[in-house]
Amino acid sequence: GAVVSQHPSRVICKSGTSVKIECRSLDFQATTMFWYRQFPKQSLMLMATSNEGSKATYEQGVEKDKFLINHASLTLSTLTVTSAHPEDSSFYICSPREGGSTDTQYFGPGTRLTVL
Amino acid sequence: TQLLEQSPQFLSIQEGENLTVYCNSSSVFSSLQWYRQEPGEGPVLLVTVVTGGEVKKLKRLTFQFGDARKDSSLHITAAQPGDTGLYLCAGSKKTSYDKVIFGPGTSLSVIP
Numbered sequence: 001g002a003v004v005s006q007h008p009s010r011v012i013c014k015s016g017t018s019v020k021i022e023c024r025s026l027d028f029q030a031t032t033m034f035w036y037r038q039f040p041k042q043s044l045m046l047m048a049t050s051n052e053g054s055k056a057t058y059e060q061g062v063e064k065d066k067f068l069i070n071h072a073s074l075t076l077s078t079l080t081v082t083s084a085h086p087e088d089s090s091f092y093i094c095s096p097r098e099g100g101s102t103d104t105q106y107f108g109p110g111t112r113l114t115v116l
Numbered sequence: 117t118q119l120l121e122q123s124p125q126f127l128s129i130q131e132g133e134n135l136t137v138y139c140n141s142s143s144v145f146s147s148l149q150w151y152r153q154e155p156g157e158g159p160v161l162l163v164t165v166v167t168g169g170e171v172k173k174l175k176r177l178t179f180q181f182g183d184a185r186k187d188s189s190l191h192i193t194a195a196q197p198g199d200t201g202l203y204l205c206a207g208s209k210k211t212s213y214d215k216v217i218f219g220p221g222t223s224l225s226v227i228p
Contacts, residue, residue: 004158034215043204043221044159093158095216105216107151107158 003027006094006108013084014116021079021111023094029074030096034105035067038091050077084115119143120207120219128225132194137222139205140187148188149216150179151204159204162190195226 003026013019023033032051036044048069050056056069066088068080077096081088094108121140129135139148147166151159163172165181165188172179176199178191192199205219 036218041223044218046215046217049215091156104161104164105149107160110156110158112156 002096002098002104002106004094004096004106004108006092006111008111009109010112010114012114012116015085016083018080018082019084019113021081021092021094021113023077023079023096023108025075025096025098025106028096028098030077031074031099032097033069033071033077034095034097035069035077035079036093036095038093038110040091044093047079081113084113086115089113089115119217120205122203122205122219122222124222125220126223126225128227129195131196131226131228135192135195135224137190137192137203137205137224138187139189139219141207142186143207143209144185145207145209146185147208148181148185149206149208150188150190151206151218153202153204153221192224195224197226197228200224200226 005024007022011019034049035047037047038044046059047062048056048058050069050071052071052074058064066082071077091110091112093110095105097105123138149164150162153159163179168183168185170181176193180189203222206216208216
């Protein structure tokens, strides 16, 4: 399968700081990028969708000014959690897709964010 | 409102037993996927089903897509401790970006 990396894998930060999470598709070009959030013992909740070079489309209830998504290239997307608070502590997973709906959607290994 | 429902939510069985996990929706999906996720890792795709009534087998795992493409099931034969994990069904719809929406998951524990 395709290789997707996320960095960092774990991050602990103080409340009020911003954290950037990188997602890279290592052996294919991701036309579309999905970002998910997963709380303990729960399923993945879609946060936003972005196409390379375009603004992200956010799901209802997700603050676009708090979760900044940049999809500047076909192999890199970033999610920045701005002014993080303890309730933002979660497991964040990126999911790049190479092309259209018939293409497989791969998942990154996830980033565990803990806000103190 | 959850688009996809899964049952059971939790399942603890003895090694060697069989089990079935169900994924149901009131919506029609263009395709449906099953994933397995271990703690601290991203989900790993097991199978994609696209045709109503389709049955796919992956070793001891059998996946079925309902005729109306609204539901699916995952059957595991002779479960092993290595099958322990969170099983997620996910559906794609013919909407903008064809995003994948996940069900709530079924946490399976296979006891040796």
